[in-house]
Amino acid sequence: MPHTxxxxxxxxxxxELKRYTAIILAAWTALxxxxxxxxxxxxxxxxxxxxxxxxRAAYNKDLVYRxxxxxxxxxxxxxxxxxxxxxYLANVAERDISTPNGRKLTLxxxxxxxxxxxxxxxxxxxxxxxxxxxxxxxxxxxxxRWEAAALKAFEQGKxxxxxxxxxxxxxxxxxxxxxxxxERCLKCHAHQGxxxxxxxxxxxxxxxxxxxxxxxxxxxxxxxxGFGTLWLLGTGGLLAGARGFNRRLxxxxxxxxxxxxxKNYLANIIxxxxxxxxxxxxxxxVTQWNRQAEATTGIAASEALGRPIAQVLPDFSPWIEAxxxxxxxxxxxxxxxxxxxxxxxRLYFDxxxxxxxxxxxxxxxxxxxxxxxRSRIQGMMVQTEKxxxxxxxxxxxxxxxxxxxGIITQAAQNIxxxxxxxxAANREAAAESGISLADLQVYxxxxxxxxxxxxxxxxxARASRIITNILRFSRSADSVLKPASLAGVLExxxxxxxxxxxxxxxxxxxxxxxxxxxxxxxxxVPMVEIEIEQVALNLLKNAAQAINAVPGESAPRIVLxxxxxxxxxxxxxxxxxxxxxxxxxxxxxxxxxxxxxxxxGTGLGLSVSYMIVTQNHNGLMEVxxxxxxxxxxxxxxxxxxxxDHA
Amino acid sequence: MPEPYRVLFIDDEPMIxxxxxxxxxxxxxxxxxxxxGVEGIELFSRHRPDIVLTDLRMPRMDGLGVISAIxxxxxxxxxxxxxxxxxxxxxxxxILRGACKCLLKPFNDLSILEDAVARALRG
Numbered sequence: 210m211p212h213t214x215x216x217x218x219x220x221x222x223x224x225e226l227k228r229y230t231a232i233i234l235a236a237w238t239a240l241x242x243x244x245x246x247x248x249x250x251x252x253x254x255x256x257x258x259x260x261x262x263x264x265r266a267a268y269n270k271d272l273v274y275r276x277x278x279x280x281x282x283x284x285x286x287x288x289x290x291x292x293x294x295x296x297y298l299a300n301v302a303e304r305d306i307s308t309p310n311g312r313k314l315t316l317x318x319x320x321x322x323x324x325x326x327x328x329x330x331x332x333x334x335x336x337x338x339x340x341x342x343x344x345x346x347x348x349x350x351x352x353x354r355w356e357a358a359a360l361k362a363f364e365q366g367k368x369x370x371x372x373x374x375x376x377x378x379x380x381x382x383x384x385x386x387x388x389x390x391x392e393r394c395l396k397c398h399a400h401q402g403x404x405x406x407x408x409x410x411x412x413x414x415x416x417x418x419x420x421x422x423x424x425x426x427x428x429x430x431x432x433x434x435g436f437g438t439l440w441l442l443g444t445g446g447l448l449a450g451a452r453g454f455n456r457r458l459x460x461x462x463x464x465x466x467x468x469x470x471x472k473n474y475l476a477n478i479i480x481x482x483x484x485x486x487x488x489x490x491x492x493x494x495v496t497q498w499n500r501q502a503e504a505t506t507g508i509a510a511s512e513a514l515g516r517p518i519a520q521v522l523p524d525f526s527p528w529i530e531a532x533x534x535x536x537x538x539x540x541x542x543x544x545x546x547x548x549x550x551x552x553x554x555r556l557y558f559d560x561x562x563x564x565x566x567x568x569x570x571x572x573x574x575x576x577x578x579x580x581x582x583r584s585r586i587q588g589m590m591v592q593t594e595k596x597x598x599x600x601x602x603x604x605x606x607x608x609x610x611x612x613x614x615g616i617i618t619q620a621a622q623n624i625x626x627x628x629x630x631x632x633a634a635n636r637e638a639a640a641e642s643g644i645s646l647a648d649l650q651v652y653x654x655x656x657x658x659x660x661x662x663x664x665x666x667x668x669x670a671r672a673s674r675i676i677t678n679i680l681r682f683s684r685s686a687d688s689v690l691k692p693a694s695l696a697g698v699l700e701x702x703x704x705x706x707x708x709x710x711x712x713x714x715x716x717x718x719x720x721x722x723x724x725x726x727x728x729x730x731x732x733x734v735p736m737v738e739i740e741i742e743q744v745a746l747n748l749l750k751n752a753a754q755a756i757n758a759v760p761g762e763s764a765p766r767i768v769l770x771x772x773x774x775x776x777x778x779x780x781x782x783x784x785x786x787x788x789x790x791x792x793x794x795x796x797x798x799x800x801x802x803x804x805x806x807x808x809x810g811t812g813l814g815l816s817v818s819y820m821i822v823t824q825n826h827n828g829l830m831e832v833x834x835x836x837x838x839x840x841x842x843x844x845x846x847x848x849x850x851x852x853d854h855a
Numbered sequence: 856m857p858e859p860y861r862v863l864f865i866d867d868e869p870m871i872x873x874x875x876x877x878x879x880x881x882x883x884x885x886x887x888x889x890x891x892g893v894e895g896i897e898l899f900s901r902h903r904p905d906i907v908l909t910d911l912r913m914p915r916m917d918g919l920g921v922i923s924a925i926x927x928x929x930x931x932x933x934x935x936x937x938x939x940x941x942x943x944x945x946x947x948x949x950i951l952r953g954a955c956k957c958l959l960k961p962f963n964d965l966s967i968l969e970d971a972v973a974r975a976l977r978g
Contacts, residue, residue: 611939612868615961619874622965626881634881670963 222462223455230451234444241440248432256421260382261371267330268386268414271323271338278319279393285314295321297346301396320350323412342388342410344401356385356413363387363408373418380422385413485577488565493518493533496572505577518575524549525560529575532562536573539564546584557584592799607676614673621665628653628662690826690850692733695741695771695778699725702745706753718753722764727771734778735850736826744818748782748842751814755786755840777828777845784841789834797832822846859885860976863904865895865921866937867913871960875908875937878965879972892916896924904932906976910960911938911945919948926953933975937968 278284285306286292294315298304304316317325320340327338341352343360352360359370363385371384388410390403403409479486480500488497498513498521506513508521519526528544535542541563548557561576627635630646639646653659707718749767756765763785770781789797796802800816822828822844834840862884866872869890876886887902889895891913899907907925911918922934934954938945939961946957955975962968 608939616870616874618963619961619965623874623877632881673963
């Protein structure tokens with residue numbers, strides 16, 4: 210499984226789905242709404258058409274009656290209050306006549322007749338008719354605005370004008386057709402200047418739309434119900450579908466999320482591992498390369514995948530081969546503490562190669578763990594254990610050695626004393642033996658006896674010091690820590706250094722400038738005073754010897770510093786000697802490690818000091834140094850100790 | 856010439872006895888040697904030394920026993936313990952029982968011993 214990171218798959222999320230559903234719903238509603246609207250318009254249109262048909266029919270009826278009346282040249286009707294003689298016919302001959310019985314009759318022209326009929330019609334069934342002209346003789350026949358516009362349209366050539374207009378606030382279908390001048394019209398209207406064929410005026414008719422609208426609305430209710438049901442069904446289906454889809458998507462999304470989480474989790478586990486983890490297939494090609502592998506080799510995963518393992522891990526390939534053959538038996542194989550030398554350092558690794566056994570997957574995984582640090586620590590621990598067992602042994606041995614050593618020293622001292630002429634007992638014994646002490650002295654000088662005796666004393670004294678140091682090594686539990694002044698201890702050490710036999714022989718400690726940099730608020734520190742004195746003396750001697758070994762340009766100087774940290778008192782011994790290389794600095798506290806010539810120093814001083822500070826006092830000791838920059842030893846002693854010392 | 860001081864030296868190691876006694880004798884003391892505590896007590900009673908030097912770890916009777924025994928016989932004689940162990944407890948015990956000083960052997964410089972003896976004898 211290649212170690213890649215895939216981008217998250219794009220899925221419809223819930224809000225997107227909602228949006229799409231809303232869009233479809235809107236479209237559906239618009240469609241249904243549109244259909245409904247179309248239907249409504251259709252109904253309205255039909256209603257209007259029906260109204261128009263009715264009005265036209267009524268109009269035509271009107272016209273027929275008018276023609277009839279005009280064909281007769283008018284009708285004579287009895288004069289009543291409602292039917293007075295028409296003033297507009299004043300210049301028509303024989304307008305008024307009487308019957309033989311004396312009944313008055315007057316001429317009613319078609320217009321008059323139509324008007325009266327219209328009045329009746331209006332009263333009877335709300336049908337309105339209006340004869341009108343742009344040059345109406347009778348003022349009441351004047352056109353209203355709509356009629357005037359229609360009359361003008363007729364003169365333009367339009368043949369019929371109709372439309373829904375509000376009359377008294379109620380919708381009516383108004384229709385108007387032009388009236389052409391005919392022969393018979395000239396009888397009354399010639400004087401107005403009309404010629405046959407002219408448009409004389411028009412008759413407008415109107416009928417209430419209400420019944421038609423009512424019928425249309427009635428239909429509309431059913432349409433509405435029908436379309437509404439359709440819309441509801443459609444919407445219901447859409448929403449149900451959307452919800453179902455959403456649920457499916459949610460499941461899909463959850464599954465995808467889980468896969469992604471798992472993938473990330475696995476990748477995280479593999480990458481977080483602080484060891485190199487490399488997966489390979491049966492051809493030993495890299496199939497998995499974790500972050501630690503990138504860090505260790507400097508090769509990125511993208512480059513490592515697909516390459517043969519020997520190419521990307523050349524340092525380890527010989528062992529990988531060996532492991533490979535073992536792994537062929539389907540068991541993990543490992544090698545511990547394999548080492549390679551890189552840039553002067555020896556690095557240790559634990560290798561493990563294990564075959565992939567599950568799910569019929571072929572291949573193997575190689576794990577490389579850097580155990581350099583651990584090996585070093587283990588090495589140190591083994592050394593320490595050796596030291597401790599040596600320490601234990603040493604304590605016993607030391608006692609055993611101490612005695613004969615002491616005897617050597619004492620006997621040598623006695624010899625020295627007993628060859629001198631100063632002692633009376635010597636002179637007596639010499640006299641009794643018949644020899645001259647002076648001759649003996651000369652003989653001894655010639656044969657360098659005094660020098661031999663001196664070297665016996667010196668050597669045994671040195672051996673004795675070593676023994677003492679070793680004994681100190683193992684005697685830790687016996688000491689009790691008591692608060693004492695570090696400054697005081699340092700002064701004592703300085704005095705010892707100045708008077709120390711060794712130092713005095715090689716050079717004068719007093720030639721070295723000692724700078725004291727003591728903080729003023731130094732508290733007393735719990736310590737075994739003579740042990741810390743020993744440690745300070747050891748450091749002073751080392752500093753002095755270092756300075757003396759390589760004389761530098763500047764005056765020799767040792768700086769003693771006392772400072773206080775939150776939990777520790779800090780003692781620093783700094784010299785301006787030649788300093789140490791890193792390889793030496795690192796090992797300076799190791800027992801028996803010494804850079805001095807054989808015979809000078811034992812290599813125990815610093816290791817004993819280290820033990821005293823760290824084991825006996827639970828403190829810290831370290832050294833900073835660089836070639837040409839002198840050395841600085843830093844000791845930290847806890848200001849408070851738990852009293853579990855015997 | 857004044858009488859040399861008499862030193863009783865009790866130690867189970869012959870070579871220690873040899874070297875220490877030789878030195879003290881060269882310094883002008885008269886030294887009696889005993890190899891263990893029992894012999895030591897016996898010599899003490901017989902010779903009444905001016906000062907007793909004793910080791911701690913010995914067979915038959917150890918140094919502490921010697922100190923107690925001597926103190927029963929005599930309160931005044933100075934007793935110096937010369938021991939190879941730096942054991943605080945044993946040293947403290949010795950002082951409690953009546954020794955006036957503890958010295959560590961072996962000596963890098965026997966003049967230290969001589970010094971201690973002289974001082975103890977002066978009181």
